[in-house]
Amino acid sequence: MDFSPLGLPSATLPSVVPAVRVIVPSGQLVAACRLAQEQGARLVALWASDDRDRGMGTMLRVALADADGLTVLELAIPAFEDARYGDVASVFPAAARMQRAAFDLTGVAAESEDQRPWTWMAAWPIDRFPLRRDFAASPAWEPGQEDYAFVKVEGDGVHEIAVGPVHAGIIEPGHFRFQVVGEKVLRLEERLSYAHKGIEKRFEAMTLADGHRLAGRVSGDSTVAYAWAWAQAVESITGVEPPPRALWLRALALERERIANHLGDLGHIGNDGGLAFGLAQFSRLREEVLRTNLAGYGHRLMMDAIVPGGVAADLDPRQLRAMAEESKRIAREVATLRGIYDEHDGLQDRFRACGRVSNELAVRLGVTGLAARASGVAGDLRCDFASPPWNSLEVRRVVHEDGDVAARVAVRFDELADSLRLVRTITEQMPDGDIRALAGEPVPHRLGLGYVEGWRGPVFCALEAGPGGSIRRCHPHDPSWVNWPVIEHATIGNIVPDFPLINKSFNLSYSGHDL
Amino acid sequence: MLHILRQIARTGIRTEAPPSPADEAHDIGRLSAAVRRVLGRALTIRMVDAGSCNGCELEINALGNPYYNLEGLGIRFVASPRHADLLLVTGPVSKHMAIALRRTYDATPEPKIVVAVGDCGCHGGIFGESYACVGRVSNVIPVDVEVPGCPPTPTALLRGILAAITPRGPGATVPPVGGGG
Numbered sequence: 001m002d003f004s005p006l007g008l009p010s011a012t013l014p015s016v017v018p019a020v021r022v023i024v025p026s027g028q029l030v031a032a033c034r035l036a037q038e039q040g041a042r043l044v045a046l047w048a049s050d051d052r053d054r055g056m057g058t059m060l061r062v063a064l065a066d067a068d069g070l071t072v073l074e075l076a077i078p079a080f081e082d083a084r085y086g087d088v089a090s091v092f093p094a095a096a097r098m099q100r101a102a103f104d105l106t107g108v109a110a111e112s113e114d115q116r117p118w119t120w121m122a123a124w125p126i127d128r129f130p131l132r133r134d135f136a137a138s139p140a141w142e143p144g145q146e147d148y149a150f151v152k153v154e155g156d157g158v159h160e161i162a163v164g165p166v167h168a169g170i171i172e173p174g175h176f177r178f179q180v181v182g183e184k185v186l187r188l189e190e191r192l193s194y195a196h197k198g199i200e201k202r203f204e205a206m207t208l209a210d211g212h213r214l215a216g217r218v219s220g221d222s223t224v225a226y227a228w229a230w231a232q233a234v235e236s237i238t239g240v241e242p243p244p245r246a247l248w249l250r251a252l253a254l255e256r257e258r259i260a261n262h263l264g265d266l267g268h269i270g271n272d273g274g275l276a277f278g279l280a281q282f283s284r285l286r287e288e289v290l291r292t293n294l295a296g297y298g299h300r301l302m303m304d305a306i307v308p309g310g311v312a313a314d315l316d317p318r319q320l321r322a323m324a325e326e327s328k329r330i331a332r333e334v335a336t337l338r339g340i341y342d343e344h345d346g347l348q349d350r351f352r353a354c355g356r357v358s359n360e361l362a363v364r365l366g367v368t369g370l371a372a373r374a375s376g377v378a379g380d381l382r383c384d385f386a387s388p389p390w391n392s393l394e395v396r397r398v399v400h401e402d403g404d405v406a407a408r409v410a411v412r413f414d415e416l417a418d419s420l421r422l423v424r425t426i427t428e429q430m431p432d433g434d435i436r437a438l439a440g441e442p443v444p445h446r447l448g449l450g451y452v453e454g455w456r457g458p459v460f461c462a463l464e465a466g467p468g469g470s471i472r473r474c475h476p477h478d479p480s481w482v483n484w485p486v487i488e489h490a491t492i493g494n495i496v497p498d499f500p501l502i503n504k505s506f507n508l509s510y511s512g513h514d515l
Numbered sequence: 516m517l518h519i520l521r522q523i524a525r526t527g528i529r530t531e532a533p534p535s536p537a538d539e540a541h542d543i544g545r546l547s548a549a550v551r552r553v554l555g556r557a558l559t560i561r562m563v564d565a566g567s568c569n570g571c572e573l574e575i576n577a578l579g580n581p582y583y584n585l586e587g588l589g590i591r592f593v594a595s596p597r598h599a600d601l602l603l604v605t606g607p608v609s610k611h612m613a614i615a616l617r618r619t620y621d622a623t624p625e626p627k628i629v630v631a632v633g634d635c636g637c638h639g640g641i642f643g644e645s646y647a648c649v650g651r652v653s654n655v656i657p658v659d660v661e662v663p664g665c666p667p668t669p670t671a672l673l674r675g676i677l678a679a680i681t682p683r684g685p686g687a688t689v690p691p692v693g694g695g696g
Contacts, residue, residue, distance in 0.1 A: 123610030124646050137646035143610040165615050168594035170562045170576050172569055173612055194611045195566045198647030214641055220570025220666065264576070277519055283580035284529055290577070300668065301570060340518045511568045514609075 001036050001064065001071045008032065010071070014236045015449040017385045018069030029075050030086035033062065036073075041066040042366040043092035044451075045460050045477035048102040050132045052079045058108040060085055062095075063460060063477075069385060070451060072462075077108050087112040094366045094482040101193075105131040105200070119193050119514070122146040130201050153179035153186050161496065165194040169500075172510035176499070183495040188488045195514040203474035208234050208308065208442065211471055215461065216303050218476045219512030224250075224257040225454030226461070226476060226512075227306035232450035233463035233474075234308035238440035245433045246310030248389045252323070252426045253302050253311075255419040258455035259330075260289045260301075262416040265507050269409055270341065272501040273350040281337055285330055292326055295319065310436030320427040327423040334420070338413050351406035355490040355502030358403055365486050369457015369479040371506050374411045375403035381453035392429075393422060405505040415455075442469070456480065456509065478512030530584040557589040558680065561599035561623065565616045565652065566609030566642075570666040571633040575603065577669045590676065596622040601679060602629045603672075604656075606636035608649040620656040628679045629658045632672065637661040 003010060003022055010020040024032050044063040051059045057079040064071045077083050087110045089096040099110040100118035107129040109115060120126060122144035129135060152160070158181055165173035173194040179187040199218055206214055215230035216223040228250055235242065242250075263286040270278025290300040296319045297305045305312055315323075341347055357367065362375035372379060382395040398414040400407040442465035450461035457479025466472035483506060490502055564572055578585040585591070593599050596619045608616055620629070631652035634640040639650035652658050662675030 121611040130646050135646070141646070143613040143649070145614065165612065166563055166596075166619050170564075170572050170592060172564050172572065173566070173615070194615070195564070195609055196611055196647050197566055197607060197609055197642045198645045199642070201647070202642060202645065217568040217570065217641055217665075220568040221573060223570070264573070277523070279579075280581055281522065281526065283577070284526070284582065287577060287580045287582050301573065301666070303570070303665065336518075336522060340522065343518065509569065511566075 001039055001041055001066055001068060003032060003035060005035060006032060013070075013072065013447060013449060014239070015070065015451070016232050016236070016387045017381065017449070017451040019072065019449050020070070021072045021074060021447065024073050024075045026075070026077075027086070029060075029062070029073065029088065030090060032073055033064075033088050033091040036064050036066070036071065037091050039066060041071065042368070043088070043094050043482060044070065044458070045462070045475065045481070046088060046095050046098035046102060047462065047475040047477070048077075048106040048108055048131070049464070049473045049475075050106055051076070053133060057083070058106055060102070060108065061462065062088055063462070065458075067384070070449060072447065072449070084109055084111045086110070092366055093364070094485060097485070098481060105129055107132065116149055117146065119196055120146070121193055121196070130198060135201075148191055150177045150189050150191070151187065155181075157181050158186065174510050178496060178499070180496060183497070185491050185494055185496060185499070188491040188499070190484055190488060192484065192510060193514045195511045197511070197515070199515045200473075200475060203471050206471055208238070208465060208469045208471065209439070211474065212307050213304055215474075215476060216306075218515070219478055219509040220301060220303075221261055221509065222257065222454045222456060222459060222478075222512065223301055223303045224253045224306060225452045225459040227304070228254060229450030229452040229459045229461035229476070230463070231306050231308045232452065233448035233461045235448075236450075237442045237446050237448035237463060237465050238308070239443065240309050240437050240440045242310045242437055243434040244388065244431045245314075246435045246437075248426055248430050249311045249315065249435060250306055251389050251393070252315075252423060252430075253297070253305050254452070254454070255422045255426065256289065256293060256323075257302065258419045259416060259423070260286055260293075261455040261507075262412045262419070263289065263334075265504070266337075266341075266409065266412055266416070268507075269405070269501065269504050270347065272504050273347045273405075275341075275344060275347050278337070278341065278347075281333075285333060288326065289330070292323060296323065307436065309439055310434070314435050320430060324424045324427040327420040331417060331420040334413070334416055341409070341413075348406065350498070350501060351409055352402075352404060354405040354498050355487075355494060355505060356402070356404040357486055357490050359401065361489060362403065362486070365489070366482050367486050368482050369453075370411055370415070370455070371408060371457070371483050371486065373398055374400050374407035376401045379458075381451060381458050389426070393425060395422065405501055408505040454479070456507070457483065476512075476515070478509050480508035480510075480513045483508055484513060529581040530587060557591060558601060558676075559591060559593045559599050560601045560603050560676075561593055561596045561619065562603045563605070563616055563619050565604055565606050565612040565636075565655075566648065567605035567607075567633065567635060571605040571636070574666045574669055574672060575605075575632070578672060583669050583673065585673075596620075597624065599623050600626075600628060601676070602627065602656075603632055603676075604629060604636055604652045604658075605632045606650070606652050607639045607642040607644075608652055608655050610647055610649055613649050613655050616652075616655050628660075629656055630675050630679045631658045631661045632675070633667060634663050634665045637663045640665065
């Protein structure tokens, strides 16, 4: 990204994905975002930190991505009451909820029309901000109930359906407010943050040595991606390079996580489309993958397998061979099942044209990851910034154009096949050597970044170290942040009974978003 | 249709006793008998995610796969707490979910059983108690059985459900099973 038209210099940040930092003077934030957007950038994350103790007020950071890599815009907001910053959402719509969350946690607001709370739900006083360094929680604070201003649709025969936060199935908590005529959805509004656990504040009580455990529990289904992104951030702060074998073992775990999640989703999406056979078959295959994980990693979901500097444990040649064999077998079975899905008229009737996100909409809203690749947006960090070991693996870039449930299913099938191939290649070509580099000392005031293509999309992690191996600030960022709003659009004009299918075809994280 | 039938025939019946440790074949038999003895009908479960990282939900979902075949044991998940005999609750309970959890509990008819799932549901886990977390499930509603693990394996979950429907004192903890937890 070139910010020279605004006269803004940039400085390189040490990071696996190329990254630069750009200091933005007050009043230039929106102009800088617009300039970036005109060059094809999309929003990755927006977060704020209390830097009043450093005389910097509140530090607002906006992470953007384009073909060159990551750019982190930094804006110091002076520490006086009612200080505001320019509305990033006027350029990148997905910033809206991030800005509201940043206000709830640090007390600094954007100049935007929508000032409703997002993370705050009456569990603490509205004039207290958890990520301020002088915040002290009181045991006297009782959970309360907020009066959230949902947008209503009025007119003849319009009625409202409120769903959640406790859902009928085995899924995470969130609230969906539908404005409906008959069975047709006129408008859907999401209210998330029910799973807010204070993860960012919790990080500040942990250390660089044990933070990977918390990172691996931001969103359990992406534990490998988060642990890797965390490890990258720590390694970029400490200048540590993991040995080659460790990177290959990480890639193996990441692809196995992708395989397990895609298998699970293909089963559940088939089930929501009315084919229980699909759930039985795919959940069986998923279980077999998890059992192999247990044998290899001592954990079915591979939690805590990735640590800063490398990986926690090695795999022996027998375990690697077992994974290669399993991949061959599962690839055959998945090919059979894909044929059945493709030829099943009833299923295809539910999938096609359902929950459609056009390429134009996906680009405008900055949709990312798997959902973007189903709408013709081809980003994949493993291909775009092929660091080791991806640069020797020839990852297949999967893209489909239709943007409907069928396209999101097709992306999963293609990626599943490629990940199964990758597991075979990785296990066969695994380099020998150490699995962990020694920990290093953090470079003071360095911003550490992690950016990893998880199964759902790119997982981002920004980290600042404090003295003595402590954590000053950590912001883990799930691809679900930018993808949740697009479900509201994808649901418009569909019928209410198709919502579970549409929602499942995205399968976004609540915990990873609510933090 | 022919392809589906052929695939079903080729797959065969995969339902099994949980894989390890070996003595758990015993549990499935006891579970089924205990369900019938205590409730005299199918056990119905309402699952409540009160703020988990979603790791526990993945393993609860796994109970439905052909290997564990929960429905084959007469146990199924239902869509309303008003239809449920047992609440399966994951945590840590976020402050934002505390009221919804309490209401779900109140809506469940007596006699009702509560099983707290995972290290977070049992004692708050890595998130603990904070401005945002109430912590363990028993800080909000009475808990009959706790199933620790991060996340607990499907086998451990089965054992927890069994422990819950076998009459005994409140607060009983089920020992962790196998690896992965």
